[in-house]
Amino acid sequence: MNKQNKGKLYGVGIGPGDPDLLTLKAVKAIGKADIICVPKSKEQTSTALAIVSEFIDDNACIEYMTFPMSKDVHVRIEARKQNAQLIEKHLNEGKNIAFLTLGDPMLYSTYSYILEYLNTDFEVETIPGIYSFAAISSLLNLPLCKDNDQLSVIGSFDKNASGMLELSDTTVCMKISRYKAQLYDFLTSHPQYKFVMITEAGKEKQQVYNNIEVLKEEVPYFSTAIIKKNKN
Amino acid sequence: MNKQNKGKLYGVGIGPGDPDLLTLKAVKAIGKADIICVPKSKEQTSTALAIVSEFIDDNACIEYMTFPMSKDVHVRIEARKQNAQLIEKHLNEGKNIAFLTLGDPMLYSTYSYILEYLNTDFEVETIPGIYSFAAISSLLNLPLCKDNDQLSVIGSFDKNASGMLELSDTTVCMKISRYKAQLYDFLTSHPQYKFVMITEAGKEKQQVYNNIEVLKEEVPYFSTAIIKKNKN
Structure with a gap:
């Protein structure tokens, strides 16, 4: 007290x-x-x-x-x-x-x-x-940023989301179920981006997807994607 | 084993x-x-x-x-x-x-x-x-994102940094000492942004600054700024 x-x-x-x-x-x-x-x-x-x-x-x-x-x-x-x-x-x-x-x-x-x-x-x-996405990057052993990489975190696909995806080396997409169609369209027109999505991270039902076609399916609310520019 | x-x-x-x-x-x-x-x-x-x-x-x-x-x-x-x-x-x-x-x-x-x-x-x-910036936002009781806010984290002022600052509701600037002059110029030409910088966070020497003029001084390596669009 x-x-x-x-x-x-x-x-x-x-x-x-x-x-x-x-x-x-x-x-x-x-x-x-x-x-x-x-x-x-x-x-x-x-x-x-x-x-x-x-x-x-x-x-x-x-x-x-x-x-x-x-x-x-x-x-x-x-x-x-x-x-x-x-x-x-x-x-x-x-x-x-x-x-x-x-x-x-x-x-x-x-x-x-x-x-x-x-x-x-x-x-x-x-x-x-x-943060959930810090745990996810550790779970996947996938570094979010190295050297001078720039990071974005988006929770919706508003008017600025495409621009942020284009400018950032890495984008964390939270609450994907709300905007999976827009994200699918972005990734289809930007094939140089690498995509990984994880659902129910850390739980028994956990699934990891590397193919953007999963965005055409039903996606659970607790799904997070990490999207990286392919620099090779 | x-x-x-x-x-x-x-x-x-x-x-x-x-x-x-x-x-x-x-x-x-x-x-x-x-x-x-x-x-x-x-x-x-x-x-x-x-x-x-x-x-x-x-x-x-x-x-x-x-x-x-x-x-x-x-x-x-x-x-x-x-x-x-x-x-x-x-x-x-x-x-x-x-x-x-x-x-x-x-x-x-x-x-x-x-x-x-x-x-x-x-x-x-x-x-x-x-993350250092998660600890800092808690220390300041300053929420990074609410509702549909979008977040950026930058560690350098490369060609994309201005764009990210413009698109994001909140930008965390790490390793500021490397690009304080560019950040100062950005904030001078974007007066609608709120600025807070913390040095030596969590240590005895910790200082919090709300005036961008601090960027004209010597800034310690472990300095982080949180920059938010003023939505009022």
Whole structure:
């Protein structure tokens, strides 16, 4: 408990799925938390909680926080505000909170929205986690960048995506299922690019594909591709 | 020891500097290694070794490996080959090796050159580490990407760098000291970008700058900037 008798909020990156990819710092923060905040969308059971369960103190409470995936931005904002208020209430009671984030808390996370709406009076510590694509490049023994290589990470195929693919030596494509048709078209017209896609990385169902034709099939949500300019 | 009585090579990402940012997997691999390989340039003492020293087995040997920063590519390649051969020798003797990498082994690392020259007969496992810029964004509580944001990571200011800065919502600039003048010019002509630079992140000497004029001063090698398009 800090000097004002308030609790502290830890934003904890828990990596891509393997409990062994938690950092020591994450394990310590989770172990001493009074409340474990677990973001959820809909009734989905929490992958995040399963990853860290062995490190949670027996007396800790689990607080599920729903962040609806609504297309209405006001619905999303209202949920973020309410969750931030709930966290403030716990902090004012002197509780230490670990807010879990799959991957890293500063890259496409719901935690970043909590920070937006949280009163700045509170002590906050964010603990980085292993990015999913860092784990994937290690799993494949595929270096993302060497020497002076430039890297892009895209999560959608907006108006800038083609340009980024063209300028970068390596592009990591996250959430591919949302834009596989556009990615297929890009790769068809740019045959000098090497393509590898991995689905369900690190899990039993993991598959690795090197042929872009897979983009014409059904692609699971947790699919990531690494696209590299062929320099030979 | 694996089925062929050969040792196993672990490429171990040890994160940006804080021992608490090692993953559990990295700690385990380091703890069971017979040999800890520590890449060095010149006589520089090893930061990497200091970070992991508490996790090394008492009976383990430390093997320093020099990778000269020579401008002559043949000198660099020769050193990589010789180091890969030395690793093969140890693996053939049944030794397990942990090859340390600051940050992550698949992003701008000397380890990736070892993989290039290592005979494929050997068992290799690469363990991801926290990227320096992931740690920095957490330290600053500054989200890199939200929603559909696109990210670039540049390590030099080559012919594509301006374009990447223009297309990305967020650009991480590593190794800034090499191109601070070009970055200054870009930011002067693009006033809609927000700039934050951090030097010696996580260390006592850490400094955070929000004014691009700092780029006209001497900038330490371990400086990183996060540049974001101002969307307001």
